[in-house]
Amino acid sequence: MSASKDLSEQLTHLYKNHASKVLASLVRLLGDFDLAEEAMHEAFSVALDTWNKQGVPANPTAWLISTGRFKAIDNLRRSKRFGELEPDIQRLLTEIEEHNQTLSQQDIEDDQLRMIFTCCHPAIDPQIQIPLTLREVCGLSTEEIASAYLVSTSTMAQRIVRGKNKIQQAKIPFVIPDLQELPERLDAVLSVIYLVFSEGYSASTGNSLLRVDLSNEAIRLARLVLALRPDSEVMGLLALMLLHESRRKARTDENGNIILLQDQDKSLWLQSYIDEGRSLVQQALETRRVGAYTLQAAIAAVHAQSTDNTDWNQIISLYSVLLQVEPSPVIELNRAVAIAMRDGPQAGLDAIDNIEEKSELRGYHKLYSTQAEFFSRLGKTTEAAAAYKQALKLVKQSAEKRFLSEKLAELSPN
Protein backbone atom coordinates (compact mmCIF):
# COMPACT_ATOMS: atom_id res chain seq x y z
CA MET A 1 0.00 0.00 0.00
CA SER A 2 2.68 2.45 0.97
CA ALA A 3 4.58 1.63 -2.22
CA SER A 4 1.58 2.61 -4.30
CA LYS A 5 1.07 5.73 -2.22
CA ASP A 6 4.69 6.63 -2.86
CA LEU A 7 4.13 6.03 -6.52
CA SER A 8 1.08 8.25 -6.69
CA GLU A 9 2.97 10.97 -4.84
CA GLN A 10 5.79 10.50 -7.27
CA LEU A 11 3.36 10.79 -10.15
CA THR A 12 1.91 14.01 -8.74
CA HIS A 13 5.43 15.33 -8.48
CA LEU A 14 6.20 14.13 -11.99
CA TYR A 15 3.03 15.68 -13.33
CA LYS A 16 3.93 19.02 -11.84
CA ASN A 17 7.44 18.92 -13.22
CA HIS A 18 7.10 17.08 -16.48
CA ALA A 19 3.55 17.52 -17.77
CA SER A 20 4.47 20.65 -19.69
CA LYS A 21 7.48 18.94 -21.28
CA VAL A 22 5.42 15.91 -22.25
CA LEU A 23 2.71 18.19 -23.66
CA ALA A 24 5.16 20.30 -25.68
CA SER A 25 6.68 17.26 -27.38
CA LEU A 26 3.28 15.72 -28.04
CA VAL A 27 2.01 18.96 -29.58
CA ARG A 28 4.93 18.93 -31.99
CA LEU A 29 4.47 15.24 -32.83
CA LEU A 30 0.69 15.43 -33.20
CA GLY A 31 0.33 19.00 -34.46
CA ASP A 32 -2.80 19.42 -32.38
CA PHE A 33 -3.25 20.79 -28.85
CA ASP A 34 -6.40 18.85 -28.03
CA LEU A 35 -5.09 15.49 -29.26
CA ALA A 36 -1.86 16.14 -27.38
CA GLU A 37 -3.59 16.97 -24.11
CA GLU A 38 -5.82 13.92 -24.32
CA ALA A 39 -2.83 11.69 -25.09
CA MET A 40 -0.82 13.21 -22.25
CA HIS A 41 -3.52 12.51 -19.65
CA GLU A 42 -3.79 8.93 -20.85
CA ALA A 43 -0.03 8.49 -20.71
CA PHE A 44 -0.01 9.56 -17.06
CA SER A 45 -2.80 7.16 -16.21
CA VAL A 46 -1.00 4.28 -17.96
CA ALA A 47 2.14 5.26 -16.05
CA LEU A 48 0.36 4.84 -12.73
CA ASP A 49 -0.55 1.23 -13.64
CA THR A 50 2.65 0.17 -15.32
CA TRP A 51 5.15 1.74 -12.96
CA ASN A 52 3.34 0.24 -10.02
CA LYS A 53 4.18 -3.20 -11.39
CA GLN A 54 7.42 -2.63 -13.22
CA GLY A 55 8.99 0.30 -11.40
CA VAL A 56 9.77 3.77 -12.70
CA PRO A 57 11.72 3.85 -15.98
CA ALA A 58 15.12 5.52 -16.27
CA ASN A 59 13.82 8.49 -18.27
CA PRO A 60 10.21 9.03 -17.18
CA THR A 61 9.62 12.07 -19.43
CA ALA A 62 10.67 10.21 -22.58
CA TRP A 63 8.62 7.22 -21.47
CA LEU A 64 5.53 9.40 -21.04
CA ILE A 65 6.00 11.08 -24.42
CA SER A 66 6.42 7.77 -26.16
CA THR A 67 3.38 6.29 -24.42
CA GLY A 68 1.36 9.41 -25.21
CA ARG A 69 2.32 9.02 -28.84
CA PHE A 70 1.00 5.47 -29.02
CA LYS A 71 -2.14 6.44 -27.14
CA ALA A 72 -2.72 9.18 -29.72
CA ILE A 73 -2.29 6.70 -32.56
CA ASP A 74 -4.80 4.38 -30.87
CA ASN A 75 -7.23 7.25 -30.36
CA LEU A 76 -6.94 8.36 -33.97
CA ARG A 77 -7.48 4.81 -35.23
CA ARG A 78 -10.50 4.21 -33.02
CA SER A 79 -11.99 7.62 -33.42
CA LYS A 80 -15.46 7.50 -34.93
CA ARG A 81 -15.07 11.05 -36.15
CA PHE A 82 -12.86 9.90 -38.98
CA GLY A 83 -14.76 6.78 -40.01
CA GLU A 84 -12.52 5.04 -42.51
CA LEU A 85 -9.26 6.90 -42.11
CA GLU A 86 -9.00 10.01 -44.21
CA PRO A 87 -5.74 10.55 -46.14
CA ASP A 88 -4.68 13.39 -43.83
CA ILE A 89 -5.07 11.27 -40.73
CA GLN A 90 -3.39 8.31 -42.42
CA ARG A 91 -0.43 10.54 -43.22
CA LEU A 92 -0.28 11.85 -39.66
CA LEU A 93 -0.35 8.29 -38.31
CA THR A 94 2.51 7.22 -40.55
CA GLU A 95 4.48 10.30 -39.55
CA ILE A 96 3.96 9.66 -35.86
CA GLU A 97 4.88 6.02 -36.20
CA GLU A 98 7.95 6.69 -38.26
CA HIS A 99 9.16 9.41 -35.97
CA ASN A 100 12.24 8.53 -34.05
CA GLN A 101 11.02 6.67 -31.02
CA THR A 102 13.68 7.88 -28.66
CA LEU A 103 13.69 11.56 -27.94
CA SER A 104 16.91 13.13 -26.82
CA GLN A 105 17.00 15.54 -23.90
CA GLN A 106 17.72 18.25 -26.47
CA ASP A 107 14.53 17.42 -28.41
CA ILE A 108 12.47 17.67 -25.24
CA GLU A 109 14.00 21.04 -24.30
CA ASP A 110 13.61 22.41 -27.82
CA ASP A 111 9.97 21.41 -27.77
CA GLN A 112 9.45 23.46 -24.61
CA LEU A 113 11.07 26.43 -26.26
CA ARG A 114 8.83 25.92 -29.32
CA MET A 115 5.85 25.93 -26.97
CA ILE A 116 6.95 29.23 -25.39
CA PHE A 117 7.45 30.92 -28.74
CA THR A 118 4.11 29.62 -29.99
CA CYS A 119 2.18 30.83 -26.93
CA CYS A 120 3.91 34.24 -27.16
CA HIS A 121 3.42 34.59 -30.92
CA PRO A 122 2.61 38.22 -31.79
CA ALA A 123 -0.46 37.06 -33.73
CA ILE A 124 -2.05 36.06 -30.40
CA ASP A 125 -3.77 38.75 -28.33
CA PRO A 126 -1.30 39.90 -25.63
CA GLN A 127 -4.07 39.42 -23.03
CA ILE A 128 -4.16 35.77 -24.05
CA GLN A 129 -0.43 35.15 -24.46
CA ILE A 130 0.07 35.34 -20.70
CA PRO A 131 -2.60 32.86 -19.54
CA LEU A 132 -1.80 30.58 -22.46
CA THR A 133 1.87 30.49 -21.46
CA LEU A 134 0.96 29.85 -17.82
CA ARG A 135 -1.35 27.03 -18.85
CA GLU A 136 0.66 25.31 -21.59
CA VAL A 137 4.24 26.02 -20.55
CA CYS A 138 4.03 26.28 -16.76
CA GLY A 139 1.23 23.74 -16.41
CA LEU A 140 -0.85 25.92 -14.05
CA SER A 141 -4.51 24.92 -13.97
CA THR A 142 -7.13 27.18 -15.49
CA GLU A 143 -8.59 27.68 -11.97
CA GLU A 144 -5.22 28.83 -10.63
CA ILE A 145 -4.70 31.29 -13.47
CA ALA A 146 -8.26 32.58 -13.15
CA SER A 147 -7.87 33.22 -9.46
CA ALA A 148 -4.49 34.94 -9.91
CA TYR A 149 -6.03 37.33 -12.44
CA LEU A 150 -9.33 37.65 -10.54
CA VAL A 151 -11.59 36.48 -13.32
CA SER A 152 -13.99 33.57 -13.30
CA THR A 153 -12.72 30.15 -14.34
CA SER A 154 -15.09 30.11 -17.29
CA THR A 155 -13.84 33.49 -18.56
CA MET A 156 -10.25 32.30 -18.27
CA ALA A 157 -11.11 28.99 -19.93
CA GLN A 158 -12.65 30.92 -22.85
CA ARG A 159 -9.51 33.02 -23.26
CA ILE A 160 -7.30 29.95 -23.29
CA VAL A 161 -9.56 28.21 -25.81
CA ARG A 162 -9.48 31.32 -28.00
CA GLY A 163 -5.70 31.22 -27.94
CA LYS A 164 -5.55 27.53 -28.77
CA ASN A 165 -8.06 28.00 -31.60
CA LYS A 166 -6.00 30.84 -33.01
CA ILE A 167 -2.90 28.61 -33.05
CA GLN A 168 -4.82 25.80 -34.68
CA GLN A 169 -6.94 27.70 -37.18
CA ALA A 170 -4.46 30.36 -38.27
CA LYS A 171 -1.79 27.64 -38.22
CA ILE A 172 0.79 29.36 -36.09
CA PRO A 173 3.84 27.13 -36.57
CA PHE A 174 5.29 25.19 -33.65
CA VAL A 175 8.88 26.30 -34.24
CA ILE A 176 11.80 28.19 -32.75
CA PRO A 177 11.99 31.37 -34.89
CA ASP A 178 14.95 31.62 -37.24
CA LEU A 179 17.88 33.85 -36.42
CA GLN A 180 16.58 36.81 -38.37
CA GLU A 181 13.34 36.91 -36.40
CA LEU A 182 14.67 35.64 -33.11
CA PRO A 183 15.58 38.94 -31.39
CA GLU A 184 12.11 40.41 -31.90
CA ARG A 185 10.34 37.20 -30.93
CA LEU A 186 12.57 36.78 -27.88
CA ASP A 187 11.62 40.32 -26.80
CA ALA A 188 7.96 39.30 -26.88
CA VAL A 189 8.68 36.21 -24.77
CA LEU A 190 10.68 38.24 -22.24
CA SER A 191 7.94 40.82 -21.93
CA VAL A 192 5.36 38.09 -21.24
CA ILE A 193 7.68 36.63 -18.58
CA TYR A 194 8.18 40.05 -17.00
CA LEU A 195 4.43 40.76 -17.00
CA VAL A 196 3.81 37.45 -15.25
CA PHE A 197 6.45 38.36 -12.69
CA SER A 198 5.16 41.90 -12.14
CA GLU A 199 1.63 40.64 -11.71
CA GLY A 200 2.96 38.30 -9.02
CA TYR A 201 5.23 40.85 -7.43
CA SER A 202 3.20 44.03 -7.39
CA ALA A 203 0.18 42.21 -5.95
CA SER A 204 -2.09 44.91 -7.30
CA THR A 205 -5.07 42.73 -6.47
CA GLY A 206 -5.89 39.18 -5.59
CA ASN A 207 -4.72 36.22 -3.57
CA SER A 208 -1.18 36.77 -2.34
CA LEU A 209 -0.15 33.10 -2.26
CA LEU A 210 -0.98 32.64 -5.92
CA ARG A 211 0.88 35.82 -6.64
CA VAL A 212 4.07 34.29 -5.20
CA ASP A 213 3.50 31.35 -7.53
CA LEU A 214 3.33 33.68 -10.52
CA SER A 215 6.66 35.28 -9.63
CA ASN A 216 8.26 31.88 -9.16
CA GLU A 217 6.86 30.67 -12.45
CA ALA A 218 8.27 33.73 -14.21
CA ILE A 219 11.70 33.04 -12.70
CA ARG A 220 11.45 29.40 -13.73
CA LEU A 221 10.50 30.38 -17.29
CA ALA A 222 13.40 32.80 -17.55
CA ARG A 223 15.79 30.07 -16.32
CA LEU A 224 14.40 27.75 -18.97
CA VAL A 225 14.81 30.29 -21.76
CA LEU A 226 18.29 31.17 -20.51
CA ALA A 227 19.35 27.52 -20.55
CA LEU A 228 18.30 27.34 -24.18
CA ARG A 229 19.35 30.82 -25.34
CA PRO A 230 22.13 32.44 -23.31
CA ASP A 231 21.22 35.93 -24.51
CA SER A 232 22.33 38.95 -22.46
CA GLU A 233 18.81 40.32 -22.05
CA VAL A 234 17.56 36.95 -20.79
CA MET A 235 20.32 37.13 -18.15
CA GLY A 236 19.31 40.73 -17.44
CA LEU A 237 15.66 39.84 -16.99
CA LEU A 238 16.38 36.85 -14.76
CA ALA A 239 18.75 38.99 -12.68
CA LEU A 240 16.15 41.77 -12.38
CA MET A 241 13.49 39.36 -11.16
CA LEU A 242 15.84 37.62 -8.71
CA LEU A 243 16.95 40.93 -7.23
CA HIS A 244 13.35 42.09 -6.75
CA GLU A 245 12.23 38.73 -5.44
CA SER A 246 15.14 38.66 -2.94
CA ARG A 247 13.38 41.48 -1.03
CA ARG A 248 9.87 40.04 -1.08
CA LYS A 249 9.80 39.17 2.63
CA ALA A 250 11.33 42.49 3.70
CA ARG A 251 9.19 44.88 1.72
CA THR A 252 5.97 44.53 3.71
CA ASP A 253 5.25 44.09 7.42
CA GLU A 254 2.98 41.41 8.91
CA ASN A 255 -0.07 43.55 8.09
CA GLY A 256 0.89 43.87 4.47
CA ASN A 257 2.03 47.48 4.87
CA ILE A 258 4.85 48.74 2.68
CA ILE A 259 8.36 49.13 4.10
CA LEU A 260 10.68 51.39 2.09
CA LEU A 261 14.00 50.03 0.90
CA GLN A 262 16.07 52.05 3.39
CA ASP A 263 13.94 50.84 6.33
CA GLN A 264 13.90 47.16 5.36
CA ASP A 265 15.37 44.47 7.60
CA LYS A 266 18.28 43.34 5.47
CA SER A 267 18.48 40.00 7.25
CA LEU A 268 15.21 39.15 5.51
CA TRP A 269 16.76 39.64 2.08
CA LEU A 270 17.40 36.38 0.26
CA GLN A 271 21.17 36.49 -0.16
CA SER A 272 21.37 33.58 -2.59
CA TYR A 273 19.05 35.40 -5.02
CA ILE A 274 21.07 38.61 -4.66
CA ASP A 275 24.32 36.77 -5.35
CA GLU A 276 22.90 35.00 -8.38
CA GLY A 277 21.31 38.22 -9.65
CA ARG A 278 24.53 40.17 -9.32
CA SER A 279 26.60 37.55 -11.05
CA LEU A 280 24.10 37.45 -13.92
CA VAL A 281 24.24 41.26 -14.22
CA GLN A 282 28.02 41.01 -14.41
CA GLN A 283 27.81 38.36 -17.14
CA ALA A 284 25.25 40.36 -19.10
CA LEU A 285 27.31 43.56 -18.90
CA GLU A 286 30.36 41.68 -20.15
CA THR A 287 28.58 40.78 -23.39
CA ARG A 288 28.58 44.50 -24.28
CA ARG A 289 25.09 44.14 -25.73
CA VAL A 290 23.27 45.86 -22.93
CA GLY A 291 19.51 46.25 -23.03
CA ALA A 292 16.79 47.65 -20.80
CA TYR A 293 16.43 44.58 -18.55
CA THR A 294 20.15 44.41 -17.87
CA LEU A 295 20.28 48.12 -17.00
CA GLN A 296 17.33 47.86 -14.63
CA ALA A 297 18.95 44.79 -13.07
CA ALA A 298 22.21 46.71 -12.69
CA ILE A 299 20.32 49.46 -10.82
CA ALA A 300 18.66 46.87 -8.59
CA ALA A 301 22.09 45.32 -7.98
CA VAL A 302 23.49 48.63 -6.74
CA HIS A 303 20.51 48.96 -4.37
CA ALA A 304 21.12 45.41 -3.13
CA GLN A 305 24.70 46.24 -2.19
CA SER A 306 23.98 48.57 0.70
CA THR A 307 21.19 50.79 1.94
CA ASP A 308 23.11 53.31 4.04
CA ASN A 309 25.82 54.01 1.53
CA THR A 310 24.13 53.78 -1.87
CA ASP A 311 26.19 54.86 -4.85
CA TRP A 312 23.70 57.41 -6.22
CA ASN A 313 26.11 58.63 -8.90
CA GLN A 314 26.22 55.19 -10.39
CA ILE A 315 22.45 54.81 -10.17
CA ILE A 316 21.87 58.16 -11.88
CA SER A 317 24.22 57.31 -14.73
CA LEU A 318 22.61 53.87 -15.17
CA TYR A 319 19.21 55.61 -15.41
CA SER A 320 20.62 57.98 -18.01
CA VAL A 321 21.80 55.08 -20.19
CA LEU A 322 18.48 53.34 -19.65
CA LEU A 323 16.65 56.45 -20.86
CA GLN A 324 18.65 56.33 -24.08
CA VAL A 325 17.78 52.67 -24.63
CA GLU A 326 14.17 53.07 -23.60
CA PRO A 327 12.88 56.63 -23.26
CA SER A 328 10.03 56.68 -20.73
CA PRO A 329 8.60 59.27 -18.34
CA VAL A 330 8.35 56.61 -15.59
CA ILE A 331 12.10 56.01 -15.83
CA GLU A 332 12.67 59.78 -15.77
CA LEU A 333 10.62 59.92 -12.58
CA ASN A 334 12.77 57.19 -11.01
CA ARG A 335 15.87 59.08 -12.08
CA ALA A 336 14.47 62.21 -10.39
CA VAL A 337 14.20 60.23 -7.13
CA ALA A 338 17.85 59.21 -7.42
CA ILE A 339 18.83 62.84 -8.11
CA ALA A 340 16.94 63.92 -4.98
CA MET A 341 18.81 61.31 -2.96
CA ARG A 342 22.11 62.74 -4.15
CA ASP A 343 21.38 66.49 -4.42
CA GLY A 344 18.40 67.03 -2.13
CA PRO A 345 14.61 67.36 -2.55
CA GLN A 346 14.66 70.65 -4.50
CA ALA A 347 16.87 69.07 -7.18
CA GLY A 348 14.35 66.19 -7.34
CA LEU A 349 11.43 68.60 -7.83
CA ASP A 350 13.37 70.40 -10.59
CA ALA A 351 14.13 67.10 -12.30
CA ILE A 352 10.41 66.23 -12.23
CA ASP A 353 9.59 69.61 -13.76
CA ASN A 354 11.99 68.84 -16.58
CA ILE A 355 10.39 65.52 -17.54
CA GLU A 356 9.61 65.88 -21.22
CA GLU A 357 6.46 63.80 -21.62
CA LYS A 358 5.19 64.68 -18.15
CA SER A 359 1.56 64.68 -19.26
CA GLU A 360 1.80 60.90 -19.67
CA LEU A 361 2.32 60.64 -15.90
CA ARG A 362 -0.83 62.53 -14.98
CA GLY A 363 -2.75 59.38 -14.09
CA TYR A 364 0.17 57.84 -12.21
CA HIS A 365 -0.05 58.14 -8.41
CA LYS A 366 3.73 57.90 -7.98
CA LEU A 367 4.23 61.26 -9.72
CA TYR A 368 2.26 62.95 -6.91
CA SER A 369 3.52 60.80 -4.02
CA THR A 370 7.10 61.53 -5.11
CA GLN A 371 6.46 65.26 -5.31
CA ALA A 372 4.69 65.09 -1.94
CA GLU A 373 7.70 63.42 -0.37
CA PHE A 374 10.04 66.14 -1.72
CA PHE A 375 7.72 68.99 -0.59
CA SER A 376 7.45 67.42 2.82
CA ARG A 377 11.22 67.19 3.18
CA LEU A 378 11.44 70.88 2.23
CA GLY A 379 8.92 71.68 4.98
CA LYS A 380 6.28 72.78 2.44
CA THR A 381 3.45 71.02 4.24
CA THR A 382 0.54 72.54 2.30
CA GLU A 383 1.98 71.54 -1.10
CA ALA A 384 2.88 68.12 0.26
CA ALA A 385 -0.65 67.52 1.59
CA ALA A 386 -2.21 68.53 -1.74
CA ALA A 387 0.11 66.17 -3.64
CA TYR A 388 -0.56 63.26 -1.25
CA LYS A 389 -4.30 63.81 -1.69
CA GLN A 390 -3.91 63.75 -5.46
CA ALA A 391 -1.86 60.51 -5.21
CA LEU A 392 -4.53 58.95 -2.97
CA LYS A 393 -7.17 59.67 -5.59
CA LEU A 394 -5.22 57.67 -8.15
CA VAL A 395 -3.75 54.79 -6.16
CA LYS A 396 -5.45 51.42 -6.47
CA GLN A 397 -3.53 48.97 -4.34
CA SER A 398 -4.67 48.89 -0.71
CA ALA A 399 -1.23 48.63 0.94
CA GLU A 400 -0.06 51.68 -1.01
CA LYS A 401 -3.25 53.51 -0.09
CA ARG A 402 -2.61 52.88 3.64
CA PHE A 403 1.00 53.96 3.23
CA LEU A 404 0.04 57.26 1.60
CA SER A 405 -2.75 57.94 4.12
CA GLU A 406 -0.24 57.51 6.96
CA LYS A 407 2.18 59.88 5.25
CA LEU A 408 -0.59 62.43 4.84
CA ALA A 409 -1.62 62.05 8.50
CA GLU A 410 2.00 62.54 9.64
CA LEU A 411 2.05 65.94 7.93
CA SER A 412 -0.51 67.53 10.21
CA PRO A 413 0.66 67.49 13.86
CA ASN A 414 -2.84 67.12 15.36
Added chain:
Amino acid sequence: MQYMLLIYSDENDWTETQRSDCMQKSMLISAELTAQGKLISASPLHSVTTATSLRIKNGKRQVTDGPFAETTEQLGGYYIIDVNNLDEAIEIASSLPPAQKGTVEIRPIFELPEMQSAT
Protein backbone atom coordinates in the same frame (compact mmCIF):
# COMPACT_ATOMS: atom_id res chain seq x y z
CA MET B 1 -2.84 26.10 -45.85
CA GLN B 2 -4.53 28.94 -47.69
CA TYR B 3 -4.65 32.51 -46.46
CA MET B 4 -6.35 35.59 -47.83
CA LEU B 5 -4.36 38.78 -47.51
CA LEU B 6 -6.72 41.76 -47.46
CA ILE B 7 -5.02 45.01 -48.21
CA TYR B 8 -6.33 48.13 -46.52
CA SER B 9 -5.03 51.67 -46.86
CA ASP B 10 -6.28 55.21 -47.15
CA GLU B 11 -7.08 55.54 -50.86
CA ASN B 12 -6.45 59.27 -50.86
CA ASP B 13 -3.00 58.81 -49.39
CA TRP B 14 -1.43 57.64 -52.68
CA THR B 15 0.18 59.77 -55.37
CA GLU B 16 -0.04 58.52 -58.97
CA THR B 17 3.68 57.61 -58.94
CA GLN B 18 3.30 55.68 -55.69
CA ARG B 19 0.30 53.85 -57.09
CA SER B 20 2.03 52.77 -60.29
CA ASP B 21 5.19 51.82 -58.34
CA CYS B 22 3.05 49.69 -56.10
CA MET B 23 1.38 48.00 -59.10
CA GLN B 24 4.77 47.24 -60.65
CA LYS B 25 6.16 45.73 -57.44
CA SER B 26 2.98 43.81 -56.78
CA MET B 27 3.10 42.28 -60.27
CA LEU B 28 6.68 41.17 -59.68
CA ILE B 29 5.75 39.66 -56.31
CA SER B 30 2.77 37.88 -57.91
CA ALA B 31 5.00 36.44 -60.65
CA GLU B 32 7.47 35.23 -58.04
CA LEU B 33 4.74 33.67 -55.88
CA THR B 34 3.28 31.95 -58.96
CA ALA B 35 6.70 30.51 -59.83
CA GLN B 36 6.93 29.15 -56.26
CA GLY B 37 3.47 27.65 -56.55
CA LYS B 38 2.21 29.82 -53.71
CA LEU B 39 -0.26 32.11 -55.47
CA ILE B 40 -3.89 31.12 -55.94
CA SER B 41 -5.18 34.52 -57.01
CA ALA B 42 -4.49 38.22 -56.53
CA SER B 43 -5.88 41.49 -57.75
CA PRO B 44 -6.18 45.19 -56.98
CA LEU B 45 -9.71 46.57 -56.62
CA HIS B 46 -11.20 49.74 -58.09
CA SER B 47 -11.69 52.66 -55.72
CA VAL B 48 -14.19 52.31 -52.88
CA THR B 49 -16.19 55.08 -54.61
CA THR B 50 -17.21 52.38 -57.14
CA ALA B 51 -18.48 50.07 -54.38
CA THR B 52 -22.08 48.95 -54.26
CA SER B 53 -23.61 47.31 -51.19
CA LEU B 54 -26.59 45.04 -51.18
CA ARG B 55 -28.80 43.83 -48.35
CA ILE B 56 -32.04 41.88 -48.43
CA LYS B 57 -34.47 43.13 -45.79
CA ASN B 58 -37.83 41.40 -45.45
CA GLY B 59 -37.32 39.82 -48.84
CA LYS B 60 -36.74 43.22 -50.40
CA ARG B 61 -33.51 44.01 -52.17
CA GLN B 62 -31.73 47.17 -50.98
CA VAL B 63 -28.94 48.38 -53.22
CA THR B 64 -26.89 51.34 -52.01
CA ASP B 65 -23.85 53.23 -53.15
CA GLY B 66 -20.68 52.79 -51.06
CA PRO B 67 -18.87 50.20 -48.98
CA PHE B 68 -20.18 48.07 -46.10
CA ALA B 69 -18.67 50.45 -43.58
CA GLU B 70 -17.08 53.88 -43.84
CA THR B 71 -13.55 53.50 -42.50
CA THR B 72 -10.33 55.51 -42.67
CA GLU B 73 -8.62 52.65 -44.52
CA GLN B 74 -10.36 50.94 -47.42
CA LEU B 75 -10.01 47.50 -48.95
CA GLY B 76 -7.85 48.03 -52.04
CA GLY B 77 -6.84 44.56 -53.12
CA TYR B 78 -6.29 40.97 -52.09
CA TYR B 79 -4.02 37.94 -52.45
CA ILE B 80 -4.98 34.33 -51.88
CA ILE B 81 -1.86 32.34 -51.13
CA ASP B 82 -1.07 28.73 -50.31
CA VAL B 83 1.78 28.37 -47.80
CA ASN B 84 2.77 26.12 -44.90
CA ASN B 85 1.89 28.30 -41.94
CA LEU B 86 1.10 31.76 -40.56
CA ASP B 87 4.77 32.77 -40.32
CA GLU B 88 5.19 32.24 -44.06
CA ALA B 89 2.02 34.23 -44.73
CA ILE B 90 3.34 37.04 -42.50
CA GLU B 91 6.62 36.96 -44.43
CA ILE B 92 4.82 37.42 -47.77
CA ALA B 93 2.49 40.08 -46.33
CA SER B 94 5.54 42.04 -45.12
CA SER B 95 6.92 42.13 -48.65
CA LEU B 96 3.79 43.80 -50.08
CA PRO B 97 4.26 47.52 -50.75
CA PRO B 98 0.92 48.62 -49.20
CA ALA B 99 2.06 47.16 -45.86
CA GLN B 100 4.24 50.29 -45.58
CA LYS B 101 1.22 52.59 -45.94
CA GLY B 102 -1.71 50.72 -44.54
CA THR B 103 -2.62 47.34 -43.06
CA VAL B 104 -2.53 43.82 -44.42
CA GLU B 105 -5.09 41.60 -42.70
CA ILE B 106 -4.19 37.91 -42.86
CA ARG B 107 -7.13 35.53 -42.71
CA PRO B 108 -6.86 31.74 -42.83
CA ILE B 109 -9.26 30.34 -45.40
CA PHE B 110 -11.85 27.94 -44.04
CA GLU B 111 -11.65 24.87 -46.18
CA LEU B 112 -14.90 23.05 -46.74
CA PRO B 113 -14.51 19.26 -47.02
CA GLU B 114 -16.16 19.12 -50.47
CA MET B 115 -13.86 21.85 -51.72
CA GLN B 116 -10.94 19.73 -50.60
CA SER B 117 -12.09 16.63 -52.42
CA ALA B 118 -12.83 18.66 -55.54
CA THR B 119 -9.20 19.69 -55.88
